[in-house]
Amino acid sequence: MTILKVQNVSKVFGGLHAVDNVSFEVKPNEILSVIGPNGAGKTTLFNLITRIYDLSSGxxxxxxxxxxxxxxxxxxxxxxxxxxxxxxxxxxxxxxxxIMVGGYIHGKCGFVESMFGFRNRSEDKRLEKMAKEKINLIGLQNYEHSEALEIPYGRQRMVEVARALMTSPKVLLLDEPAAGLNSVESEELKKLLLRIRGDGVAIILIEHDMETVMSVSDRIVVMNHGQKLAEGTPSEIQQNQEVIKAYLGEEVF
Amino acid sequence: MKTKSNIKVLGIIAVLVVILPLVVQNSYLLQIFINIGSWTLISLGLTILLGYAGQISFAQAAFMGIGAYTAAIITVTLHWPPLLALITTAVISSIMAFLVGLPVLRFKEHYLALITIGFSVMVFVLMNQLSDITGGPGGFIGVPPFSIGSFVFKGDIANYYLIWGTVLISIFLIINLLSSRIGRALETLRSSEIAAKSMGINTFLLKMKVFIFAGVLAGIGGALYAFQLSFIAPNTFNVLESITYLTIVVVGGLRSVWGALIGAIVVTVIEKGLTHLLPLIIPDAGGELESIAYGLLLVLVLLFIPDGLGPTIAKSFKNKRNMTKSSKLKTLDQSN
Known part of the structure; x- marks a missing residue:
């Protein structure tokens, strides 16, 4: 069973192969992490999957x-x-x-209909209820009515997660959700990720925090210079010589 | 919450609008009020387009012109009834807006600003050159007053109510729009189009709808202007006039439904004030000096009230209310 399949995907910017012939599959109900040094092409890969960029091939x-x-x-x-x-x-x-904007696709009132406002309130109430569930799930109650861009950085990341969850996704792509989180928040994030997976959502996770990656991932894809370097379970990846080289630099003997 | 208070304010304004001509019977002042109404109507679309969706357009005057000439040609040349002309105006303005927006609204950059300038110049040239249809630079004479069936909106008072009625209805529609999921979606265009797309918002279509809406409001504003004055000329719809409408929404406040109305009042007062005041201070002041003083005032507004007057006034009201609330709480604390 595969929910998302990336097949020989490449992205070329000018002469730079940001993503070079990468393939992998994501199963429903799994957390797949994409790791690699800065500039390895992880975010570009996300932008390809979410169609922010056009594919060069694949x-x-x-x-x-x-x-x-x-x-x-x-x-x-x-x-x-x-x-x-x-x-x-x-x-x-x-x-x-x-977070309510995340529920946009669950609404039905169009541009002209909204102007007459017959259904705006009932629709908004429904979206608000959904959004509040996400707020409670993630623990953002204290920031509910604050302007989102003025709350602490780590919490902003969680608002992004809540907003993404509002679309009721089957595949959720998270780009460095643990960046800027303190250790308590990281623990909460781990629990949240497992809970989301438990609800039947596949997660693709880009993350530099290896502690988080190793403890929650079912499988890991390692990227370096736009290419897929390795793929496997966390323990396989930890023992992979190629991966160790990429992270620590060339061996000198 | 915000919607409710906006509707309340709209109610108060509606009452004022109804009472005003009963109190003020001076025809010069009434003309000014009609003028404020037209300016508000034409700027209203810009409030959403620029303030919420973050798209800049210099075509409001051109759309007003398209509306005015469509109404004039349809009623005078084709002898259609004015109500039908008004509906046709709305249709033609929306088609024009669609065609202008089509090539550029896919992009985030300010291509819309450029294409709307080009479009405005084109419209202006056509108004002047197609003199067989438009009457050329001399203008178009003899547009009949607006009428619905046998009721004719003749005279200043009838036109005043016609224009302000349209303004109030438009503001009502916009308040509703902004408080819906579409309203929230509009606000996303300004800060992050890629996040908006990721949430399932068809940003191109949404921008198109707002641009068409702004065009239709300006078109209707232009038609009502033609019906009211019975004479129109190309100069009123010059691209430079579009800058006046941009000024109105910037001074009034970009992110407020009331921005257009407040801006139209302030800009009118400043303009009329200068016309009367400047010659008293500098007797041989020409038109240029007036423009300079006018520009200077605008710069000052932008420097010191960058949010525009609307949001600034709203904020100070809120602060006052919060202060009275907190002082009440304090007295409660003390009594405990």
């Missing part, structure tokens, strides 16, 4: 459907959602409102 399949040419905004309703490495919360909206 294909991506979601539930056996080729999504290589699907427009980015259609992915959320198909079941793919993500967070961003550089926080991309919406300015001028509160935490609650930011």
């Amino acid at each position: 294909n991506i399949y979601f539930q056996n459907q080729d999504i290589s040419k699907v427009e980015a905004y259609k992915l959320a309703s198909m079941g793919i959602s993500r967070t961003f490495q550089n926080i991309e919360l919406f300015e001028g909206l509160t935490t609650l409102e930011n």
Whole structure:
């Protein structure tokens, strides 16, 4: 069983092969981590999967459907959602409102219908209820009505997770969710990731915090210079010589 | 919450609008109020387009012109009834907005600003050159007043109510729009289009809808302007006039439904004030000096009230209310 399949995917910027012929598969109900040194092409890979960038070559399949040419905004309703490495919360909206935007695809009122406002309130109440569930799940109650971009950095990352969860994804891509978290928050994040997986959501995780990666991942894909260097379970990866080399530099003997 | 208080304010304004002509019977002042109404209507779309969706357009005057000339040509040349002309105006403005937006709204950069300047110049040239249809630089004479069936909106008071009625309805629609999921989606365009797309928002279509909405409001504003004055000329719809509308929303406040209204009032007062005051201070002051003083005032507003007047006034009200609340709490504490 595969929910997402990345097949020979490449992205070339000018002469730079940011992502070079990468393939891997994601099963439903697993946490797959993508690790690698800075500049290895991890975020570019995310941007390819979520169609922010066009592929230079290769294909991506979601539930056996080729999504290589699907427009980015259609992915959320198909079941793919993500967070961003550089926080991309919406300015001028509160935490609650930011999370409610994640529920956009669950609403039905169109542009003209909204102007007459017959259904706005009932629809908003429903979205607000959903958003509050996410707020309680993640523990953002204290920041609900604060402007999202003014709350602590670590909490902003969690708002991004909550917003992404609002789309009811089948595959959730998280780009460095543990960056800027203290150790207590990291522990909470680990629990949250396992809980999300428990709800039947596949997670693709980019993360530098190896403690988090090794303890929650079912499998790990290692990237270096745009290429896939290795793939395996956390213990396999920890013993892989190639991986150790990439992280520690060339051996000198 | 915010929607409720906005609707309340709208109610108060509606009452004021109804009462005003009963109190003020001076025809010069009434003309000014009509003018404020038209400016508000034409700037309203810009509030959403620029303030919420973050898209800059210099085409408001051109859309107003398209509306005015469409209404004039349809009623005078084709002899259609004005109500039908008004509906046609809305349709034509929306088609025009669609065509202008189509090539550029896919991009995040400010291509819209450039293409709307080009479009405005084109519209202006056509108004002047197609003199068989538009009457050329001399203008178009003899547009009939607006009418619904046998009821004719003749005279200042009728036109005043017509324009302000349209303004109030438009503000009501916008308040609703902004408080919906579409309103929140609009706000995402300004800060992060990629995050918006990742949440399932079709950013291109949404920008298109706002741009068309802004165009239609300006078009209707132009048609009502033509019906009211019965005479229109290309100069009113010059691209430079679009800057006035941008000024109005910036001065009034970009992120407030009231921005357009407040801006229209302030800019009108400043403009009329200068016309009367400047000659008293500098007797042989020409039009240029007026423009300079006008520009200077705008720079000052931008320097010291960058949020615009609307949000600033709202904030000070809020602070006052919070202060009275907290002082009440203090007295409660003390009594305990």
